Amino acid sequence: MFDQRSAVIASFEVAWLVARNKKPHTIGEDLIKPAAVKISDIMCGHKVAKQLNAVPLSARVIKERISILAENVREQVISSVKKSKEFAIQLNETTDVSSNSQLMVKIRYGGSDEIEEEMLLCSPLDLRTRGIDVFNKVDFSKA
Incomplete structure (x- = not known):
């Protein structure tokens, strides 16, 4: 069964890795997703590969996720400085x-x-x- 919440969490995790490794936002859609789908298709079967294919990793999505993560980090730093x-x-x-x-x-x-x-x-x-x-x-x- 496909879980949309898990797909969003996975998308955030990939965005974090993309940002941390200073890679272009397009790497999610161009490399990471196709590789994950191919690996899961070979090792786990078509059903799992189809689920991974539903993880949103377009450049626009990665950019939005990185912006959300950056704002969260900013808020954490501000909160810590205030304390x-x-x-x-x-x-x-x-x-x-x-x-x-x-x-x-x-x-x-x-x-x-x-x-x-x-x-x-x-x-x-x-x-x-x-x-x-x-x-x-x-x-x-x-x-």
């Missing part, structure tokens, strides 16, 4: 290989057992790198 008594942020502006200015923002805060460190932002700076431009990028009160 922490102390935190520090570090801003770094650097120029990438194509001569574009990039702003990176990291945060360190007291976790439950140890100091946690998370990347909050990595974003290009448009045209200028003045203090106000940096401030506007990291002004999370607008978000």
Whole structure:
């Protein structure tokens, strides 16, 4: 029996792997799904392969799942920082290989057992790198 909830969970798991391994969003539909279907057809039979074929892994779905996962991680970090008594942020502006200015923002805060460190932002700076431009990028009160 086909379980839609399981297919959605599997889709999220694949999206997590795609994001973690920095692969293109199309890899789910172009490689992962066909490979999983072929393996299951050979090893488990046509019925299981048909179920795996129902797992949504299009590039659009993977992109949406990664966005949902990223928002969830963001909310977890914000919640942890709010619970922490102390935190520090570090801003770094650097120029990438194509001569574009990039702003990176990291945060360190007291976790439950140890100091946690998370990347909050990595974003290009448009045209200028003045203090106000940096401030506007990291002004999370607008978000």
